[in-house]
Amino acid sequence: MPTSLEIVAQTLNFQSPERVARSFGESDFVWASVNAVTFATDWSKDAAGNWVRLDEWGNRWRRIDETSKGEVVEGVLPSLDLIDQYQFPDFSRPEDYGDVREMRKRFPDHWLIGGLPGFTFNIARKLRRLDHYLLELAADPANIHRLNDRVDQVLYDMIQNYAAAGVDCVMFPEDWGTQLQTLISPRMWRREFLPRFEVLCGLAHQLNLKVFMHSCGQISAIVPDLVRAGIDVLQFDQPDLHGIDQLAAHQAEARITYWCPVDIQTTLQTRSEEVIRAKAREMLEKLWDGRGGFIAGYYTDNESIGLDPYWQQIACDEFIQYGTANHFTGEPRL
Numbered sequence: 068m069p070t071s072l073e074i075v076a077q078t079l080n081f082q083s084p085e086r087v088a089r090s091f092g093e094s095d096f097v098w099a100s101v102n103a104v105t106f107a108t109d110w111s112k113d114a115a116g117n118w119v120r121l122d123e124w125g126n127r128w129r130r131i132d133e134t135s136k137g138e139v140v141e142g143v144l145p146s147l148d149l150i151d152q153y154q155f156p157d158f159s160r161p162e163d164y165g166d167v168r169e170m171r172k173r174f175p176d177h178w179l180i181g182g183l184p185g186f187t188f189n190i191a192r193k194l195r196r197l198d199h200y201l202l203e204l205a206a207d208p209a210n211i212h213r214l215n216d217r218v219d220q221v222l223y224d225m226i227q228n229y230a231a232a233g234v235d236c237v238m239f240p241e242d243w244g245t246q247l248q249t250l251i252s253p254r255m256w257r258r259e260f261l262p263r264f265e266v267l268c269g270l271a272h273q274l275n276l277k278v279f280m281h282s283c284g285q286i287s288a289i290v291p292d293l294v295r296a297g298i299d300v301l302q303f304d305q306p307d308l309h310g311i312d313q314l315a316a317h318q319a320e321a322r323i324t325y326w327c328p329v330d331i332q333t334t335l336q337t338r339s340e341e342v343i344r345a346k347a348r349e350m351l352e353k354l355w356d357g358r359g360g361f362i363a364g365y366y367t368d369n370e371s372i373g374l375d376p377y378w379q380q381i382a383c384d385e386f387i388q389y390g391t392a393n394h395f396t397g398e399p400r401l
Contacts, residue, residue, distance in 0.1 A: 070176035071095035072235070079277060079299055079324050081359035087351060087390030088178075090326065091365035091383050097174045099167040099234060100182045101225065105156040106143075123156055123184065126193045134370070142196040147203065147210040150217065153194070159224040164232040171233035180279065181229035183222065183239035187215045187263045190222075204251060204259065212259065219263055223270060230274035236299070237276055244284020246308065253288045261292055268297025279326070287313060294323045302326040304366055306350065307333045315353045318360055325354055326362035329382045331372050338374075340381050347385035357395025363387075 069077070069085060075095050077084035088095045105123035110130070113119050118130045118137065130137030144153055171179055184190055191214050192200040203211050229237055243249050249256060268278045279300040280293065287309050293301065294317065301323060306314060307330035317323055327350065329335055334346040347363075355361035363386035369376045 072176050072178050075178040078359040081322055083358055085392045087355055087363050087386060089363040095178055096180055097170055097177045098180050098182055099170040101158055101163050102166055103156055103158050103163040124194060139193050139196055142194050144194045150214050155221050158221055161228055164228050167232035179234045181234035181237045183225055183237050185239050185241050187218050188260060189241040190218045191215050222267055226271050230276050236279050237271055238279035240281040242283040244286040247285055249286055249288055256289055261296055264296035272297060290317055294321045300324045300326050304331050306330055311349055311353050324360045326364050328364040328366045331366045335374055335378050338378055343381045344385045347382045348389050351390050357392050363390060
């Protein structure tokens, strides 16, 4: 029987795994992270009764209750004039990756993910706060470029250290879309960010790592660019926002693997067993088909989407029962 590590590797390489890889139940994945000293604090209440914290970069966050994720209300850089003075946390020390090496020893047969805090955008936008950052992308591109360069050096160090510690991939969150379109024009994205994706993915691949990316929103316009840049896995919680047929069409052009639950905003919200099972089967038939290219996912925060876990369990059951080689021919694709 193949190990989880082998199942995931076969999935990414479109080598007809005997079952669909999955991130729920007996998951094929384990996570590891760096233990560097940063500016991060726990959530606490300030004098006005607001929940606040600092993240690893020193940005100030606020939330309205004890369970929400909150948002950045004050970036650590009040001005782009301070780019060169800001001292990033140091992620370059190999000794801070001891927990990663320990996870590799504990789980030699699982796919080990090294967590990154984002690629360039997800980190830099918080340092200036998103609204300022997006304006400055257009109004002051030279200074934004300098800031992004500094962020990329931090990521460069992290990728190298994760590789040395034994992970199988690095994974990062970077939300590039609203429900309708990308946050910036595809042209601007290609000018400022595509070259950075190419360099960072290129480094990871040189070190024999795969690159996984989570993104929310409608980013269909840049999916082909992400694939060409070297992203190996795209993790979407709203696959229906893109369209299952459109996602499959991208696979007809290149080897891209999707990691998705059934859509958390449409399919799951029907609370219909018939609809949920049918969607899980459609995803397996169009995105996996016994050949690879799909990882069955699970959205871990049922409370935030207002659902009893029962409804996702139906999807999980269908993924497990139908996602076996017995149901598919396993013909190799690109």
